[in-house]
Amino acid sequence: MTIERPWLQHYPAGVPSEIDVDEFPSITAVLQSAIDNFGDRPAFSNLGKTLTYHEIDTLSRQFAGYLLGELKLKKGDRVAIMMPNCLQYPIATFGILRAGLTVVNVNPMYTVRELKHQLADSGASVILVLDNFGDTVQKTLVDTPVRQVIATGLGDMLGFPKGTIVNFVLKYVKKMVPDYDIPGAIRFRDALTLGRMHPLPEVSIATDDIAFLQYTGGTTGVAKGAMLTHRNMVANMQQAAAWIGNDLELGNETIITALPLYHIFALTANGLVFMKLGGHNYLITNPRDMPGFVKELKGVRFTAITGVNTLFNGLLNTPGFDQIDFSPLKLTLGGGMAVQRAVAERWKQTTGVTLVEAYGLTETSPAACINPMNLTDYNGAIGLPVPSTDACVKDEDGNMLPTGEVGELCIKGPQVMKGYWQRPEDTAKAIDADGWLHTGDMAKMDEDGFFYIVDRKKDMILVSGFNVYPNEVEDVIAMLPGVLEVAAVGIPDEKSGEVVKVVIVKKDQSLTAEQVKAHARENLTGYKQPRVVEFRKELPKTNVGKILRRELRDSPQS
Incomplete structure (x- = not known):
């Protein structure tokens, strides 16, 4: 079936409609190109230490040599990494990939x-695990296939004496490194x-070799491994x-990588693109230590930053x-969750740079849609394919809907995963016979080809038969100056099936539930207005900063 592509008419100047998927046969070929072209330039910095591309080359070769020569791993074997952002991460990742093995990223x-x-x-x-x-x-x-544990301290790649001091402080002063004993x-x-x-x-x-097993869906059931091939990435x-x-x-950009590299957004956008x-x-x-994060930023002339709405906020x-x-x-890219208008407008006001919203999934490696870089203001869209x-x-019957109508967003392209690891039934549910990945997101497209996530x-x-989309309610409540963070969920109601509840973290401690409701009355039609306003000290989030709405629905106030 032919598909209209109105978005191509609105591509920024210089952006091609098609990319050359065959320019690099693998991620390792991309790495080799960077080493050849930018060898002496800085590649990764962390805690005051910088490694050049040549140094990443040498160290990742050594790690690959250990995996193949000492451990005798065979092509396609899986190696897990369980660490926050540190210099060991890129060394290990590229070492594993250069050895023809598969990286299993693990949330620490x-x-x-x-x-x-x-x-x-x-x-x-x-x-490979951080001592923490x-x-x-x-x-x-016990009862896992792991036969070798590799352990490391946060300071291990920082050199003497700094690395020794960092490890000592973390273990004995901050008490962040527990005692453990793993024989061998x-x-x-x-x-x-x-x-x-x-x-x-x-x-x-x-x-077609699997580069990464990226686990996803842990908040909606059992976590599944998305098979992301070298071609996908x-x-x-x-x-x-x-x-x-x-x-x-080329060779002159510095990107702040605060999102963890075990998350697909940072892995691709920061790790590979840059x-x-x-x-x-x-x-x-x-990055959760915001004062420390800001202090670090003051010492770096950075040209790009990626993040999620909660990080920017x-x-x-x-x-x-x-x-x-x-x-x-030059560049601020937001993804992983909806960017709120109030945050985007304040970001532009503070930094002078537009917060450009992108959209993707683990299953799409991740980028599927991005707003034009020359966007001057927040537009509420996730962008163009x-x-x-x-x-x-x-x-719901799999029929394509016309412009403006709300249905399930579906994606097709070379970035769509091979499938879910050892789960053919789940794969068949996610990717239909025509190759469309069903995202599970409700969306609509306008006449220019911009897509909008509804939720x-x-x-x-569902309030009395009317659909209420939490993003819309959250955007409205976030406009209140006294609100730091907000999440909207549905709670059972005898009369209307469900009503809207908002859970708010205050910026201004004098903010009251009545003020919130009055603001909602001004900006939302009746059935969308929150009937329940709850205040909390913090919202439950994944480690990447996504708000866990399900947890707010399922758990009583804490």
Whole structure:
């Protein structure tokens, strides 16, 4: 079936309708190109230490040598990484990929139950873990396929004496490193030393080989591993680079990577796109320490930053952020959750740069739609489908809906995953016979080809037969100056089936429920207005900062 592509008429100048998926046969080819072209330039910085592309080359080769030469891993074996952003992350990731193996990214905040599921499901035989989370791994190892643990301290790649001091402070002063004992575990630095004795052989990597098993859907049921191939990741890197690259200079960009690299957004947008451009990734280990984060930003001339709405909102509400020199800043990209108008407008006012909203999923590696970089103001859209990507809106019977009608957003393109790891039934539910990935997001398209997310199917609130979309309610409540954060959910009601409840974290402690309701009355039609206003000290979130609406629905006030 032919599909209309009105979005192509609204592409920014210089953005192609199609990308060259075959320019790089694998992620390792992208890395090699960056090493060849930008070898002496800074690649990654963290906690005051910088590694050049040549240094990443050497160290990742050593790690690959250890995995193949010492552990005798075979092509396609899975290696798990359980760390926040630190220099060991890119070294390990590129080492694993260069060895022809698959990276299993693990959220370091996982509980024993969650970690056990992911290790058992993925079949990972090796795990690299930061000491801070070593006790979780220790408690998890029984009944998993893991046969080698590699452990590392946050300071291990920082050199002497700084690295020693960092490790000492974390363990003995801040008490952030628990005691644990894993027989046979090896230190990361020792693994690199052993790897030197095993030069990296020529490893044949096919475009269809699985580069990453990215686990997703943990908040909606059992977590599933999205199989992201080298082709998927390279395609999405090419798509995003074609979209944003016209405004950027090769070898001269510095991006703030505060979102964790184990999250697909940072992995592709920051890790791969900026590697292709010879950019410098400045890794933030603990962005939740907002005062510390702002202090770090003051010392970096950064040209780009990515994040989620809660991260940008947190920065804007941290003293000193408005005193940073934003003159080098060219690009701010928001994704992972809806960007709120109030946050986007304040970001533009504070930094002088538009907060450009993008949309994607783990299953699309992740970018599917991005707003034009030359957008001057917040437009409420998730943007236009990126090059080589088709998007449409379908009804429940799988029929494409016309412009303006709300249905399920579906995506087709080279960035769409191979499927879910060892879950053919789930794969068949997600990707239909025509190759469309069903996102589970309710959306509509306007006549120019811009897509608008109305909401997640499961988050939709049904009030007396009327659909209420939490994003809309949240956007309105977020306009109140006294609101720091807000989430809207549906709660059962005898009369109307459901009513709207908003849960608010106050910025101004004098804010009252009546003020919130009065504001809602002015801005929302009757059935959309919150009947219940609840105040909390914080909202439940994933480690990446997405608000967990389900938890707000399921749990009483805490």
